[in-house]
Amino acid sequence: MSESKTADLTSVAMTPRRNSRMGDTLAYWMPKLVLSPTLIIVLVFFYGFILWTGYLSFTNSRMLPSYDLVGWANYVRLFNNERWFVSLRNLAVYSVLFIVICLAIGLSLAILLDQKIRAEGALRTIYLYPMALSFIVTGTVWKWMLNPQVGIEQFVRGLGWETFRFDWLVDPNFSIYTIVVAAVWQSSGFVMALFLAGLRGVDDSIIKAAQIDGASRFMIYTRIIIPSLRPVFFSAFVMLAHIAIKSFDLALALTGGGPGVSSDLPAIFMYQMSFTRNQMGLGAASAMIMLLTVVAILVPYLYSELRTKKHEH
Amino acid sequence: MNTNPNRRYADITGRALLYAVLGIMAIYYLLPLALMIVTSFRSMDEIRMGQLIDWPTQLNLDAWRIAWSEAQIGARSERGLQPYFINSMLITLPAVAISTLMGAVNGYVLSFWRFRGSNLFFGLLLFGCFLPFQAILLPHANVLGRMGISGSIAGLIFTHVVYGLAFTTLFFRNYYVTLPGELIKAAQLDGAGFWRIFWRIILPLSTPILTVCVIWQFTQVWNDFLFGVTFSDPSSQPVTVGLNNLVNSSTGERRYNVDMAGAIIAALPTLLVYVIAGKYFVRGLTAGSVKG
Numbered sequence: 260m261s262e263s264k265t266a267d268l269t270s271v272a273m274t275p276r277r278n279s280r281m282g283d284t285l286a287y288w289m290p291k292l293v294l295s296p297t298l299i300i301v302l303v304f305f306y307g308f309i310l311w312t313g314y315l316s317f318t319n320s321r322m323l324p325s326y327d328l329v330g331w332a333n334y335v336r337l338f339n340n341e342r343w344f345v346s347l348r349n350l351a352v353y354s355v356l357f358i359v360i361c362l363a364i365g366l367s368l369a370i371l372l373d374q375k376i377r378a379e380g381a382l383r384t385i386y387l388y389p390m391a392l393s394f395i396v397t398g399t400v401w402k403w404m405l406n407p408q409v410g411i412e413q414f415v416r417g418l419g420w421e422t423f424r425f426d427w428l429v430d431p432n433f434s435i436y437t438i439v440v441a442a443v444w445q446s447s448g449f450v451m452a453l454f455l456a457g458l459r460g461v462d463d464s465i466i467k468a469a470q471i472d473g474a475s476r477f478m479i480y481t482r483i484i485i486p487s488l489r490p491v492f493f494s495a496f497v498m499l500a501h502i503a504i505k506s507f508d509l510a511l512a513l514t515g516g517g518p519g520v521s522s523d524l525p526a527i528f529m530y531q532m533s534f535t536r537n538q539m540g541l542g543a544a545s546a547m548i549m550l551l552t553v554v555a556i557l558v559p560y561l562y563s564e565l566r567t568k569k570h571e572h
Numbered sequence: 573m574n575t576n577p578n579r580r581y582a583d584i585t586g587r588a589l590l591y592a593v594l595g596i597m598a599i600y601y602l603l604p605l606a607l608m609i610v611t612s613f614r615s616m617d618e619i620r621m622g623q624l625i626d627w628p629t630q631l632n633l634d635a636w637r638i639a640w641s642e643a644q645i646g647a648r649s650e651r652g653l654q655p656y657f658i659n660s661m662l663i664t665l666p667a668v669a670i671s672t673l674m675g676a677v678n679g680y681v682l683s684f685w686r687f688r689g690s691n692l693f694f695g696l697l698l699f700g701c702f703l704p705f706q707a708i709l710l711p712h713a714n715v716l717g718r719m720g721i722s723g724s725i726a727g728l729i730f731t732h733v734v735y736g737l738a739f740t741t742l743f744f745r746n747y748y749v750t751l752p753g754e755l756i757k758a759a760q761l762d763g764a765g766f767w768r769i770f771w772r773i774i775l776p777l778s779t780p781i782l783t784v785c786v787i788w789q790f791t792q793v794w795n796d797f798l799f800g801v802t803f804s805d806p807s808s809q810p811v812t813v814g815l816n817n818l819v820n821s822s823t824g825e826r827r828y829n830v831d832m833a834g835a836i837i838a839a840l841p842t843l844l845v846y847v848i849a850g851k852y853f854v855r856g857l858t859a860g861s862v863k864g
Contacts, residue, residue, distance in 0.1 A: 289685075289765075289766040289767075290681040290687060290766065291687065293677050293678075293681055293766075294690075296674070297674065297741065298693065300737060301693070304708065304712070304715075304734050305699065305703060306696070308708040308711040308712060309707050311711040312711060315711075324710070324714060368594075368597060371590060371593060371594055372594070374590060376590070376591075376594065382594055382598055383854075384847075384850055385598045385602055386597065386598070386601055388601070388605075388850075389604075391791060391842045391843055391845070391853065392795070392839050392843070393794070393795035393815075393838060393842070394795070395797050395815055396812075396835045396839045397604075399815060399816075399831055399832075399834075399835045400605075400608055400835060401604065402819070403828055403831065403832070404604065404607065409619075409828065444601070444604070448601065501702055504704060505705070505706075507797070507798055508797035508812070511816070512816055525706075526704075526706060526798075529709075530798075530802070533709065534802065542710065545706075546704075546710070547707065549706050549707065550703075550704055550707040553702055553704050557702055
């Protein structure tokens with residue numbers, strides 16, 4: 260083996276000089292050359308476009324982009340806009356409920372599944388499959404099930420409970436909660452998968468030691484295991500917050516933002532202002548607020564990720 | 573300890589309760605899908621007369637036929653979801669192939685051919701995983717127009733490649749950094765160059781992450797609605813947009829059986845991928861989240 264290696268080395272050394280220098284230059288630039296399309300994409304299509312959207316948010320663009328600056332006018336109009344406030348309040352209600360319920364269901368299911376369950380694989384598959392569906396499909400199904408005339412309300416009444424009411428879908432005060440119901444159905448299995456992976460990573464020796472000390476199973480979970488899952492909580496939170504802020508298709512398919520604008524969300528507001536209402540400047544301003552919200556959640560997350568990594572070294 | 577009969581009794585009821593809760597949750601997740609399937613086989617008469625949860629009296633395929641090739645969706649001349657489904661295929665397959673291949677090469681460079689600034693570049697790229705697309709929609713529409721591909725299948729492929737690169741690069745980079753660097757050094761000593769090492773050594777080792785990446789991208793692109801509705805015209809709309817138009821077209825009576833058949837048609841490819849390769853699907857989800 261060592262012989263063949265030396266043979267190879269000499270053959271490299273024997274290749275003509277000029278040729279190898281050209282090859283060297285090419286070899287030096289090749290990695291950079293290969294990355295350059297992606298570099299252009301990142302600089303232009305990510306950051307350049309963000310700046311461009313930012314610029315548009317300071318212009319009086321309507322149907323077409325205009326480049327006449329109007330200062331903060333769009334932001335002032337945005338925060339004087341009743342509908343924008345409704346969508347922000349909805350986003351707050353929706354994301355808090357969505358995140359809390361998903362975390363609760365996800366953690367509970369993961370703990371229950373972690374008790375050496377038979378058919379764990381099959382159950383996991385069932386809990387997680389909604390994640391493979393498009394939000395449009397989820398919205399279509401739940402729209403039908405939540406429709407009081409044909410869905411769950413009608414079904415329960417048919418069973419004999421004549422006064423049963425479950426008409427959130429058509430009630431402006433409750434329509435936003437239907438989006439929570441459908442979104443939790445779609446995403447909670449994913450949170451379960453995250454927590455289950457975290458549980459499998461918990462150090463067994465600590466648990467054994469606690470058992471020897473006579474700690475009850477409940478104590479072991481609340482005092483040792485769940486606190487050690489903090490990083491999982493954190494990344495699940497970031498993923499869920501990200502899903503919530505971007506929510507567009509689910510709300511559009513399920514309620515269309517209605518009745519009225521009662522279940523409007525910033526993503527729908529942005530889309531309609533920019534593409535159907537000819538209020539491009541206002542749409543750009545709302546997009547920038549959405550971006551800032553994501554950044555505000557992301558920066559502490561990345562900061563703590565980097566910090567824990569430094570501690571590890 | 574388990575010899576104490578009371579204790580054993582408690583253990584058994586505890587287990588039964590545990591399985592009961594897990595079973596109820598399984599029903600909760602499965603019920604909407606089951607209802608979708610059952611309803612799609614019922615006739616409209618049955619639905620009007622009957623209940624939400626009811627077996628079809630006979631297997632009725634009308635709803636599937638109508639959803640696939642007969643329903644009038646919007647103002648299109650072609651009928652049914654079929655043309656939308658074909659569009660989705662035409663968009664998804666090239667977009668997945670291109671973005672995966674680019675991600676593989678990017679990850680290869682960022683793991684084995686680092687240069688000054690390559691880590692900064694990776695950091696800048698990673699933000700793309702979290703970018704709310706609303707912040708780029710307006711300029712992107714403008715640029716697609718200038719490139720002459722707005723409203724076309726090519727434009728949608730391009731869009732999905734551009735905004736899929738952050739995730740595909742992340743997948744491959746995080747997988748490649750776990751491979752030993754000696755692999756490359758030995759090959760270099762043997763005189764293998766950049767591409768030779770990639771094709772002969774790295775790519776053959778990449779099957780697991782290739783699977784994860786292809787499944788992730790397939791699901792993302794197929795299920796996309798925002799790009800599909802913003803950057804398409806009627807001739808290039810994907811199936812998610814078609815389904816939404818089918819369900820929300822306001823002419824005549826709601827045909828729930830057709831809606832449900834349509835929803836299953838739109839969901840079938842990703843469901844199939846999930847059932848066949850669920851393990852890799854989960855790995856993609858967690859890889860995307862744990863190392864964001």
